[in-house]
Amino acid sequence: MPLTTLDALLPLLRCPVCASPLAEKGLRCTNPQCKQASTPFHVAGGQPVLVDASDSILDPAAVVPAAPRQVRGLRALASAFGPKNRVAPRIAQLIADEMRHVTGRRPIVLVIGGGTVGSGLESLYDAPGHDVAAFDIFPSPNTQFVADGHRIPLADASVDAVVVQAVLEHVLDPWRVAAEIHRVLRPGGVVYADTPFLQHVHEGPHDFTRFTESGHRWLFRHFTLIESGVVAGPGEQLVWSLSQATRTIVPVRGAAAAVRLAVRPFAALIDRFGSRAHAVDGASSVYFYGRRADAPIAPREMLVHYSGAQHPISRTV
Numbered sequence: 001m002p003l004t005t006l007d008a009l010l011p012l013l014r015c016p017v018c019a020s021p022l023a024e025k026g027l028r029c030t031n032p033q034c035k036q037a038s039t040p041f042h043v044a045g046g047q048p049v050l051v052d053a054s055d056s057i058l059d060p061a062a063v064v065p066a067a068p069r070q071v072r073g074l075r076a077l078a079s080a081f082g083p084k085n086r087v088a089p090r091i092a093q094l095i096a097d098e099m100r101h102v103t104g105r106r107p108i109v110l111v112i113g114g115g116t117v118g119s120g121l122e123s124l125y126d127a128p129g130h131d132v133a134a135f136d137i138f139p140s141p142n143t144q145f146v147a148d149g150h151r152i153p154l155a156d157a158s159v160d161a162v163v164v165q166a167v168l169e170h171v172l173d174p175w176r177v178a179a180e181i182h183r184v185l186r187p188g189g190v191v192y193a194d195t196p197f198l199q200h201v202h203e204g205p206h207d208f209t210r211f212t213e214s215g216h217r218w219l220f221r222h223f224t225l226i227e228s229g230v231v232a233g234p235g236e237q238l239v240w241s242l243s244q245a246t247r248t249i250v251p252v253r254g255a256a257a258a259v260r261l262a263v264r265p266f267a268a269l270i271d272r273f274g275s276r277a278h279a280v281d282g283a284s285s286v287y288f289y290g291r292r293a294d295a296p297i298a299p300r301e302m303l304v305h306y307s308g309a310q311h312p313i314s315r316t317v
C-alpha cells in the first residue's frame with residue numbers, strides 16, 4: 001500500500017490554529033505566539049491530533065482509536081449483499097492515471113475521512129505511482145494524523161488529488177471543507193467527492209447535510225467539472241427508506257436488515273434499468289469529479305448543468 005508516513009508529511013504539515021509549520025514530529029507549532037507552541041497537540045493511537053480545540057466539534061483530548069464494529073447475523077448478511085460502488089473504482093483508476101503524469105515530485109493523494117478504506121477505493125492504495133496521505137476524526141492504521149476537515153493541517157497547494165467519500169454529510173460546514181480542499185490542492189489537482197442525497201440520518205449526532213446532484217456541483221463551484229452524476233439511484237434510496245420505516249415500527253433487532261435483504265434485488269433492478277434522468281432526481285448518493293480552477297463557475301451555468309427529468313423544456317411538451 002502506498003500509504004505515506006507522518007515523517008514524510010512533516011514538511012507539509014501546518015498548525016490548525018495559525019497555519020505555521022510544525023516541529024517535533026507534528027506535536028508542536030513553530031510560531032512562538034501560537035498557543036500550540038507551548039502546549040503540544042494531543043496524541044491518540046500514536047498520531048498527533050491536529051485540531052484547534054476552540055473551533056471544532058472534536059474534543060482533541062477525547063479522541064481515541066475507533067473500536068472494531070461487531071456486525072453479526074442478518075445485519076452482516078445485508079451488508080455482504082450491499083450495493084457495490086461502481087463509480088469509485090473507475091474514478092480511482094482515473095486519479096491513479098492522472099498521478100502518473102505529475103513530474104518533478106512524488107504525487108500525494110489526500111483521503112479525507114480515510115480511517116477506513118472507502119467503498120471501491122481499494123485500487124487507489126495499490127497504485128505504485130503516488131503516495132496516499134489520510135486523516136480522520138480518529139486514528140487508524142490507514143491515517144497519519146487526526147484532523148478536522150474544516151481546517152486541514154496541510155500547507156497550501158501541497159497535494160495532487162483529494163478523495164472525500166461519504167464524509168461531507170458529516171461535517172458542519174461542507175462549503176468550508178470544499179474551500180479547504182481547494183486550498184490544499186496544487187493548481188490542476190483533482191477532487192473526487194461522493195456524498196448522500198436521499199439517505200436517513202446515520203452516525204447519529206455527526207450528520208448534518210444532504211446534496212442534490214446540482215447542489216453538490218455548486219459545492220465544488222471552484223472546480224472545473226470532469227464528470228458528475230449518480231453513485232446509487234432510487235432503488236438504493238428505496239432500501240434506505242423501507243429500512244428506516246421498518247425501524248420506526250418494528251422494535252426487533254435485525255428487522256430492518258431483513259427488509260434490506262428482501263428489497264435489494266428489486267432495488268438493484270431499478271438502479272440497473274431505470275431512467276438515468278429520474279435517477280438524478282431520486283439518487284441515494286451523488287458524485288463529483290473535477291479539477292481545481294482559479295475562478296468559480298457562474299450561477300447561471302447551474303441551469304445547464306442539471307441532468308434530471310424535470311427540465312422546463314420537457315414540461316412544455
Ligand SMILES: [Zn+2]
Pocket residue numbers: 015016017018019020029030031034035036037
Ligand atoms: Zn500555531
